[in-house]
Amino acid sequence: MLSGDLDVAFLSLPERKPAGIDARELATVPLVPVVSATHPFARRGRVSLADLAGEPFVDFPPGYGNREVVDRAFAAAGVVRRVALEVPDIDMGAALVRHGLGIAFLPAFAVARNPGLHVLDVYDTMLRWSMHLGTSSTRRPSSALRALLDLVDLHVIAL
Template structure:
């Protein structure tokens, strides 16, 4: 099994198409097909189900994909480590983040990183915390800024960024705004909620808080964008339970403290692979982060 074959296999799996993968890799389609067939012969199993329009992974292909991506990430890290020893940081920094993550101003951090390491290509992806954790553990991301969902594992470790309570946002004409008091999950049991997808950190924190209080709630309006959430609340279509720093993003809304949530809090971390697997670019980014002031969120 050659690294070239693994690169070919991953490209076809990601593009789900031989022609597009061949164009991306700048190889002939016939050569790419021959490489995949040779890999399948060596493994003695089909890796793709081929149709006239697309290709999909077989069960064996799905099993290979994660390992192949991890191997290629480790090879890339090895090349970058050698370059770092020679005094030049090159390669690629693949970073993931949730929107408006607390504890780090991502754009400012990347600008500072680029000034120090102009030869490193930066790739940024926004997603929910669950997906980001999987991407870092699989080696597809160098690191990610996300919500802490689980304890550290052999494939994933975390570095603390920030911890803050949750706050209720509502329209100024809402009955809660008129009361102007601290609220509990029980006070919100009959409300219409605007919230994020369940994979997002703020949603996970809110679900945990309400579960701890023994209160069931229904999310009627679900979004994947911070400003979309604020717009819905601003039109009085529902209330939102969000990290405290969100209150600065739409000052026209009323913010109310939320209590009686047990130990539930919005805690953000940098998700990293084990130290021996961390890329030089990831280590360099964390070094830059330590020199910058921590923020509530951006």
């Protein structure tokens, strides 16, 4: 986008937007910890981040916004965790958790469409993940891009 190759992109920005980018927030959703229905934590319900430290995690690769949100929460709590599997796809992560290969923090919307997952209540943190629509702040948008941005603005306001 900064090089001029892209006019618009979906971005996951955990904190600050990069220089040269305008970002419209599209949605912010909770990231919830999930385990398989047979995991011992499924019976327990409430846990802390420290309780999760010894578990293998299914997570997204470094650089993904949702991964950064989770990494920062564990670092802020002084808790070290082990990422056993990295996947670039929410549904793949859910499937690996469902089959007992680890636990994950997934967007809340993914849980409803992936049966066999149990949501834990982490009582010492609340994680949120945001998606943005990014455009160049240094280039004038084309009329097609402007029309898209107008539609996005109308839709997001209506939410």
